[in-house]
Structure formats: structure tokens, C-alpha cells
Amino acid sequence: MHEARVIWQSSGDFAANRYTRGHLWRFDGGAEVKASASPSVVPVPLSDPAAVDxxxxxxxxxxxxxxxxxxxxxxxxxxxxxxxxxxxxxxxxxxxxxxxxxxxxxxxxxxxxxxxxxxxxxxxxxxxxxxxxxxxxxxxxxxxxxxxxxx
Known part of the structure; x- marks a missing residue:
């Protein structure tokens, strides 16, 4: 069995569609990777171009x-x-x-x-x-x- 955790926390105005798409991927071996929607899909600053999409x-x-x-x-x-x-x-x-x-x-x-x-x-x-x-x-x-x- 393989496992990956995806962790997101609300930040911004969710109802107005102005919330962060940034989140964290946590893997069973302990590695953590910053993740986000692609800036080509969700504009910055609601997405993080430095994160993996x-x-x-x-x-x-x-x-x-x-x-x-x-x-x-x-x-x-x-x-x-x-x-x-x-x-x-x-x-x-x-x-x-x-x-x-x-x-x-x-x-x-x-x-x-x-x-x-x-x-x-x-x-x-x-x-x-x-x-x-x-x-x-x-x-x-x-x-x-x-x-x-x-x-």
C-alpha cells in the first residue's frame, strides 16, 4: 500500500474564490513537498509558482x-x-x-x-x-x- 497525504488550510476569502491553492504533500517516508495549483490555471498570488503542481x-x-x-x-x-x-x-x-x-x-x-x-x-x-x-x-x-x- 502506498500513501500520500495532501494537507490544505483555508487562507483568504473562500466564498469569493480568492483563497490559496497552496498546500502540502506529505509522503510516508517523511518527505514534504510544497504543492499548488498551476499558475497557468489559478493566477498568482492564489497559486504558488515555486511549488509543484x-x-x-x-x-x-x-x-x-x-x-x-x-x-x-x-x-x-x-x-x-x-x-x-x-x-x-x-x-x-x-x-x-x-x-x-x-x-x-x-x-x-x-x-x-x-x-x-x-x-x-x-x-x-x-x-x-x-x-x-x-x-x-x-x-x-x-x-x-x-x-x-x-x-
């Missing part, structure tokens, strides 16, 4: 899950990544009045102690994508873009 967290959870599986499958295959960076992107769109993120792009750059060939590198990402719990839990299309495969 749900859309960013959605992208980060997909990216992180993919990376963790990729690293494990790379290890199992005898390859050693030395750095891994992903700039995950996605955009909210309206679909019949419902907002959602239909596509997530993982824009991944990996460096290696000794790089596998391009087909093996791609296969490791494909295997990671299919193993990722988060990717298997969402209806968004997830596209893996390999930006670089350097030694």
Missing part, C-alpha cells in the same frame, strides 16, 4: 518510474549509465470540456561508461516503458525520445 507531478512520476526501470534493465544487461536526464513534457488540452494530458514526451539523454548500440539502448527503454507501473496506469500516450546516446 499536479500536472508537473504527473509528468515527474511517469518519468521517474521509466528511469528506475531503465536503470535496472541496463544493470541486468551489463550496461552502466553514468548520467540520465529527462525533460518530460505534456500539455493540458480540452476534450469535450474535460481537461487532460493526452501525450507525455520523455526527452531522455543518457551517458554511459560504455554505451550499448542504438538498438539495444532503444530496447532497454521499450522494456522499461512496458514495465513502468505508472505508464500502465494512465491513458495518456507516452512517447520516448532519445536525445543522445554518448559514450
Amino acid at each position: 499536479p500536472e508537473e507531478a504527473f509528468l515527474a512520476s511517469i518519468s521517474s518510474c521509466h528511469m528506475l526501470w531503465f536503470l535496472d534493465f541496463s544493470r541486468q544487461a551489463g550496461f552502466e549509465p553514468t548520467t540520465y536526464e529527462d525533460r518530460a513534457t505534456g500539455a493540458l488540452v480540452s476534450d469535450g470540456g474535460r481537461m487532460w494530458i493526452p501525450r507525455v514526451d520523455l526527452n531522455i539523454r543518457v551517458t554511459w561508461a560504455e554505451a550499448p548500440d542504438a538498438d539495444t539502448h532503444k530496447a532497454l527503454h521499450d522494456k522499461a516503458h512496458h514495465a513502468c507501473f505508472i505508464a500502465n496506469s494512465v491513458r495518456s500516450e507516452i512517447v520516448v525520445n532519445l536525445l543522445e546516446n554518448t559514450p
Whole structure:
């Protein structure tokens, strides 16, 4: 069982829709993260641009899950990544009045102690994508873009 606590306290004029969207995410291991509605959805100062918004967290959870599986499958295959960076992107769109993120792009750059060939590198990402719990839990299309495969 996994758990995340979301904690919000009223501040501002709630009835007039001028209340803070800032809140706290508290995780079972003790980590706390400042969270808020996105400033693109709720203007500052009612949102906090320095906090993580749900859309960013959605992208980060997909990216992180993919990376963790990729690293494990790379290890199992005898390859050693030395750095891994992903700039995950996605955009909210309206679909019949419902907002959602239909596509997530993982824009991944990996460096290696000794790089596998391009087909093996791609296969490791494909295997990671299919193993990722988060990717298997969402209806968004997830596209893996390999930006670089350097030694």
C-alpha cells in the first residue's frame, strides 16, 4: 500500500474564490513537498509558482518510474549509465470540456561508461516503458525520445 497525504488550510476569502491553492504533500517516508495549483490555471498570488503542481507531478512520476526501470534493465544487461536526464513534457488540452494530458514526451539523454548500440539502448527503454507501473496506469500516450546516446 502506498500513501500520500495532501494537507490544505483555508487562507483568504473562500466564498469569493480568492483563497490559496497552496498546500502540502506529505509522503510516508517523511518527505514534504510544497504543492499548488498551476499558475497557468489559478493566477498568482492564489497559486504558488515555486511549488509543484499536479500536472508537473504527473509528468515527474511517469518519468521517474521509466528511469528506475531503465536503470535496472541496463544493470541486468551489463550496461552502466553514468548520467540520465529527462525533460518530460505534456500539455493540458480540452476534450469535450474535460481537461487532460493526452501525450507525455520523455526527452531522455543518457551517458554511459560504455554505451550499448542504438538498438539495444532503444530496447532497454521499450522494456522499461512496458514495465513502468505508472505508464500502465494512465491513458495518456507516452512517447520516448532519445536525445543522445554518448559514450
